[in-house]
Amino acid sequence: MTEPMTVQAALTRLRQYEERPSPTWSTASYGGGAAESALVDIARTLAAEVERLHAEKATPLPGAKAxxxxxxxAAIQTEGGGWTPKRALAFYQxxxxxxxxxxxxxxxxxxLVASGDLRVHDVTTKDGxxxxxxxxxVARARRGDAA
Structure with a gap:
């Protein structure tokens, strides 16, 4: 039994197929040019969906941008201060x-809290x-500081 194809390998093959100028098999049994066009559309749609799902999970594909x-x-490091979900959403927009x-x-x-990059800062009322x-x-130790 063969191993399942990795997501990256599948995405690469889909992109290659999308760019291929002509089919590598006979489309006669699949309805000719209309079927070929439909398969290209399927490849394009699947590739876009794989990329969307990876972005949604925020996991990088090899060779992908941040x-x-x-x-x-990076924005929090640049702008500093406290970040709320509302502020993060505005950044994303x-x-x-x-x-x-x-x-x-x-x-x-x-x-980002779980990965150790951020910490939670709660402000409470007098009643708690x-x-x-x-x-x-998270404040990181500077070079030369004691760990």
Whole structure:
């Protein structure tokens, strides 16, 4: 039994097929040129869906540009301050990322906490109720400082 194809290998093959000027098999049994055109459309759609799903999961494909979370982390490092899901969503919208929900932005902030890049900063009321939660960069030891 053969091993399943990796996502990257499948994406590469789909892109190669999409760029191929002519088919490598007879389309007579598949309905001729219309079927070939439909297969190219399927390849294009599948490739786009694979890329969308990887972006949604924020996992980089080999050779891909920075993930959405990496871009968010870079913005937090550049702009500093406290970040809320609302602020992260506004950043994504300026970036042109396909993110429309604060819950996605919040999940990315939480993932950056889990990876050790951010920390949670809660502000509470006098009664101990959570008033505001922001996410901030973790202070990293500078070179020469004691660990």
């Amino acid at each position: 993930t959405r979370r990496e871009q968010l982390l 300026r970036l042109g990322a396909d993110v429309s929900k604060q819950s996605t932005a919040k999940a990315d902030l939480i993932a 109720e959570l008033a505001r939660r922001t996410y901030r960069l």
